[in-house]
């Protein structure tokens with residue numbers, strides 16, 4: 001099929017700006033630039049002007065912040081999904097949302113292809129393309145950066161030749177992707193996994209606060225609703241958490257992770273709000289989830305993270321796991337107290353009207369209501385199989 005018009009996931013950076021013109025010149029297509037605001041900040045007017053200068057027939061800017069927070073960040077929070085037990089899926093989370101808006105724009109502007117500016121080495125190409133296949137299998141996919149074989153210098157020269165106003169410098173130190181949920185910083189000296197990330201890479205977690213403080217996060221059915229008693233819209237709540245927790249210099253990650261394409265990669269992240277919210281949420285679950293439900297949920301959480309990381313946001317297993325997570329959250333309502341000190345964020349208290357914590361059962365004081373005598377037979381039967389095994393086959397330690 002000959003592609004006539006493509007919608008491009010446009011960031012306003014060097015690569016996607018060059019991609020607009022490159023696709024027009026080399027593939028003979030019209031380009032609709034679609035920029036999604038997922039909280040990364042930036043000058044949107046300048047972005048629109050740049051897309052136009054590059055030759056885009058249309059430029060669409062979509063404010064996705066609330067949708068991103070509510071429909072993407074919060075489900076991941078409810079699932080306590082951390083890839084390889086650390087990474088809260090910052091970039092992995094925005095790609096399916098951006099793809100959804102690309103597909104919508106493709107329909108609106110009659111495009112027959114979706115294009116992205118990812119390289120062939122990363123995860124993001126996987127997420128854009130698999131999400132597109134899931135939502136709109138009829139659309140073609142174009143990945144100019146994977147094809148063109150231009151260096152960074154070539155791209156800068158190409159932009160200059162075509163009078164595309166980019167601000168890129170010859171020396172690009174880091175590859176950064178950020179949104180409401182956090183920030184990923186790669187490359188530069190960090191490509192040596194032994195080298196400590198330079199202080200200059202951090203921006204959301206610069207320590208400025210010195211006085212300790214507490215913060216109460218209220219959850220309703222697993223979704224955060226208020227901070228210190230003030231209700232906030234989902235994106236405002238995440239932003240507020242980022243600001244407060246980040247000011248204590250907490251929320252950084254430095255890890256070597258397994259990419260979908262088989263490469264081990266040294267990655268640094270900062271996600272103060274996401275990590276603090278997840279810590280609080282997991283804690284509230286410990287108070288409100290029945291034991292087997294909690295254990296099973298813990299067993300499924302990493303699977304959920306893998307699916308999101310691997311580009312399977314729109315997939316039947318992810319949908320089924322979402323149903324499980326949603327059902328599990330019915331009583332995850334209550335409050336968690338966080339304590340912040342420079343470089344530290346910890347849970348210091350939790351409460352819920354649905355708490356399964358029973359003081360009478362837990363206490364060692366006079367109020368103890370636990371039937372001590374019941375334990376004798378229970379523990380005996382619990383250990384019966386082991387006793388039988390030990391007598392016949394077990395290794396003796398005497």
Ligand code: ARG
Pocket residue numbers: 089090091092123124175176177184185186267
């Ligand atoms: N490694 C992370 C992931 O795969 C972050 C990727 C960020 N992208 C970037 N252009 N720096 O989700």
